[in-house]
Amino acid sequence: MYDLVECLRYDGGESPEKRDAILSDFAQADGSKVLLMSHAAGGIGLNVVCANATILCARWWKKEWEEQAMKRAYRLGQMRAVTFVTLFVENCDAERYKANAPDRKHKFNTRVVEAITRPDHEKPWVWGNLR
Numbered sequence: 001m002y003d004l005v006e007c008l009r010y011d012g013g014e015s016p017e018k019r020d021a022i023l024s025d026f027a028q029a030d031g032s033k034v035l036l037m038s039h040a041a042g043g044i045g046l047n048v049v050c051a052n053a054t055i056l057c058a059r060w061w062k063k064e065w066e067e068q069a070m071k072r073a074y075r076l077g078q079m080r081a082v083t084f085v086t087l088f089v090e091n092c093d094a095e096r097y098k099a100n101a102p103d104r105k106h107k108f109n110t111r112v113v114e115a116i117t118r119p120d121h122e123k124p125w126v127w128g129n130l131r
Helices: 016-027 063-071 093-116
Strands: 006-010 033-037 053-056 083-086
Touching (some): 006 016, 016 033, 053 063, 063 093
Parallel strands (some): 006 033
């Protein structure tokens, strides 16, 4: 009927050494394996090029966090096509609002940064320049 797929868990509850061993097991897997990863444990500086699919179980409030999660598998050294999937509940107002929040925040943050960014040669405007 259905073949079981081995699942590995990578989160903050494990020591750094244990997490390294989990990634090594995942990388050396024969056949299909699933790596369940929390954002907190896998959020920064982690390469998982042995994976070729990223499934986000929910939208996050920060678009950058989603992009980081997706790019864990899509890094230098990746030899296969990478698939990205985000799961969400259909016909749910709360889910719809949450699904659009990262895009709204990202657009707003981009506008703010563009408004305060100046070229290197341009002197920034500060309150002290009013005299």
